[in-house]
Amino acid sequence: MGHFDDKAELVAEIFSRYPHTPQGRRSALMPLLREVQDAHGYVSDTHLHEVAALIGTTATEVRSVMSFYSTYSAVPTGQFHLQVCSTLMCALAGSDELWDELVTRLDVQPGEVSADGRFSVQRVECLGSCGTAPVVQLNDLGYYERVTRRRCHDLLAQMQQGVTPAPDHQVPMTVQPNGQQVTAAGQVAGRSSSDLTRLEAQP
Numbered sequence: 001m002g003h004f005d006d007k008a009e010l011v012a013e014i015f016s017r018y019p020h021t022p023q024g025r026r027s028a029l030m031p032l033l034r035e036v037q038d039a040h041g042y043v044s045d046t047h048l049h050e051v052a053a054l055i056g057t058t059a060t061e062v063r064s065v066m067s068f069y070s071t072y073s074a075v076p077t078g079q080f081h082l083q084v085c086s087t088l089m090c091a092l093a094g095s096d097e098l099w100d101e102l103v104t105r106l107d108v109q110p111g112e113v114s115a116d117g118r119f120s121v122q123r124v125e126c127l128g129s130c131g132t133a134p135v136v137q138l139n140d141l142g143y144y145e146r147v148t149r150r151r152c153h154d155l156l157a158q159m160q161q162g163v164t165p166a167p168d169h170q171v172p173m174t175v176q177p178n179g180q181q182v183t184a185a186g187q188v189a190g191r192s193s194s195d196l197t198r199l200e201a202q203p
């Protein structure tokens with residue numbers, strides 16, 4: 001059964017945000033992928049093809065978009081998906097050593113889930129918190145900042161007990177189901193995509 005087989009209303013709502021044209025339909029790619037990612041923790045090949053068929057494009061195009069955004073995963077992730085920033089400021093602050101520590105301690109490589117199902121790891125580009133390098137993001141939840149080796153040990157020890165250590169900050173911006181962006185402080189930013197003026201096809 002496809003992810004969207006029983007979600008005709010949701011799919012119609014997502015498509016309603018875009019022009020009723022073939023190009024507009026393809027614009028629904030990102031929110032459809034987000035739905036799958038949130039529900040399953042990753043986008044399987046089956047679901048990737050389902051999304052491609054829904055928007056009228058190829059699996060290759062969907063794959064290429066997914067590969068551009070680290071927020072989408074094509075493989076299952078663990079309960080704790082740790083994303084280590086590897087861009088310059090974090091690298092200067094020790095993120096390479098932090099990465100080595102993580103993959104060694106957890107005995108897991110990118111694309112794998114640890115034997116106990118708890119952990120997966122990924123290197124990502126700048127998380128936008130360079131002043132608190134090195135930074136590690138947990139799932140879509142938040143950031144651990146200035147992660148020293150000692151702190152890394154403490155965080156992993158808690159996670160190995162199934163406890164989620166409180167992040168220092170939530171992820172800076174989340175998008176609610178109605179298309180509204182909200183900052184970590186709870187402030188609404190900009191307009192909801194559902195309020196935007198619809199672009200119509202040229203006659």
Ligand code: FES
Nearest residue numbers: 085090127129130
């Ligand atoms: S370089 Fe790591 S948060 Fe910007």
